[in-house]
Amino acid sequence: MKLTVDDIKLLQVPVPYPVRATNCYLMPGADGWDLIDTGAHTKEAEDVWQKALDQYGIKPGMLRNIYITHYHPDHIGMAGWLLDQVGGAIYMHRVEAQWVPQVWAPAMPQAIAVADEFRRNGMSEQWAGAIETQFGEQFLDVSPLPEHIELLEDGDLVDYGDAELRVVWTPGHSDGHMCLWQEDIQTVFTGDHILTKITPNIGLWPGCQPDPLDLFLASLEKIQRLSAEHYLPGHGRSFSRDDHRIEELLAHHQERLDLVEGLASEPKTGFEVCVSLFGTKLSAHQMRFAMAETLSHLERLRQLGRVSVVDDGTVVRYCTTRLGS
Numbered sequence: 001m002k003l004t005v006d007d008i009k010l011l012q013v014p015v016p017y018p019v020r021a022t023n024c025y026l027m028p029g030a031d032g033w034d035l036i037d038t039g040a041h042t043k044e045a046e047d048v049w050q051k052a053l054d055q056y057g058i059k060p061g062m063l064r065n066i067y068i069t070h071y072h073p074d075h076i077g078m079a080g081w082l083l084d085q086v087g088g089a090i091y092m093h094r095v096e097a098q099w100v101p102q103v104w105a106p107a108m109p110q111a112i113a114v115a116d117e118f119r120r121n122g123m124s125e126q127w128a129g130a131i132e133t134q135f136g137e138q139f140l141d142v143s144p145l146p147e148h149i150e151l152l153e154d155g156d157l158v159d160y161g162d163a164e165l166r167v168v169w170t171p172g173h174s175d176g177h178m179c180l181w182q183e184d185i186q187t188v189f190t191g192d193h194i195l196t197k198i199t200p201n202i203g204l205w206p207g208c209q210p211d212p213l214d215l216f217l218a219s220l221e222k223i224q225r226l227s228a229e230h231y232l233p234g235h236g237r238s239f240s241r242d243d244h245r246i247e248e249l250l251a252h253h254q255e256r257l258d259l260v261e262g263l264a265s266e267p268k269t270g271f272e273v274c275v276s277l278f279g280t281k282l283s284a285h286q287m288r289f290a291m292a293e294t295l296s297h298l299e300r301l302r303q304l305g306r307v308s309v310v311d312d313g314t315v316v317r318y319c320t321t322r323l324g325s
């Protein structure tokens with residue numbers, strides 16, 4: 001029987017973040033069910049998942065493969081709970097799997113590293129401390145973590161119901177983010193690589209690749225080359241090729257780079273540029289992403305030679321490069 005887009009079962013799992021819900025995509029097959037992404041671990045998410053498992057009659061042993069697009073809590077968070085309920089094997093891109101123990105450890109070293117990096121980029125202690133605390137608390141949203149993760153590479157074929165998906169490595173939103181491509185139905189599961197209502201966060205994080213925005217733009221072009229008809233994102237509504245979302249995102253970042261370059265016409269810290277771009281009416285969660293996004297743009301500009309860095313040993317400042325000076 002030929003696969004259609006309607007065979008895919010969308011489950012919207014509520015998450016305690018501004019995106020409000022994560023799209024999880026279930027697919028039945030003769031030998032069991034396969035799943036893309038899981039949501040963050042909360043009591044509300046457990047209730048929604050329990051209802052779905054009951055509704056579809058997914059009993060222990062009937063969930064085969066769980067594909068996690070990236071390590072963020074709203075995608076991996078319910079994986080451990082699902083394994084406990086109905087079993088299954090967890091799959092991630094090889095690069096992304098390395099981030100799981102690096103970020104999601106009980107002492108949350110990444111929360112400390114992020115706050116320190118932000119302080120070095122001029123962030124006030126009030127914000128940096130709030131970010132460290134809020135990020136640290138997210139460990140609960142991913143516990144329990146799966147003990148074992150199967151590793152995938154770009155181009156691998158994996159089972160999805162009675163059909164197959166191809167792994168498309170799309171670094172940018174995170175180093176090992178993957179999309180999954182179903183050619184028969186011309187559909188890409190985009191994770192957080194391509195979203196509609198919001199632009200995916202592209203952040204410079206401690207330990208990440210040095211120029212994530214460059215990687216993201218290349219990854220957008222990689223998906224653009226598939227010329228898929230349908231796009232099923234990790235959050236928000238699905239969209240089609242005619243929505244030209246990839247082109248919009250490419251244009252958005254070029255405009256944003258110009259804007260950030262203009263803001264750094266005098267030496268500015270990353271935090272000063274961030275506040276000019278995003279203001280301060282933000283939660284600690286939102287400020288964390290706003291700051292990392294600002295730094296990824298400043299870093300792209302630095303790589304392009306459009307801004308230079310002044311580091312006085314305490315605080316880093318960026319300034320537009322003046323040709324000839």
Ligand SMILES: [Zn+2]
Pocket residue numbers: 019072074075192234235
């Ligand atoms: Zn997400």
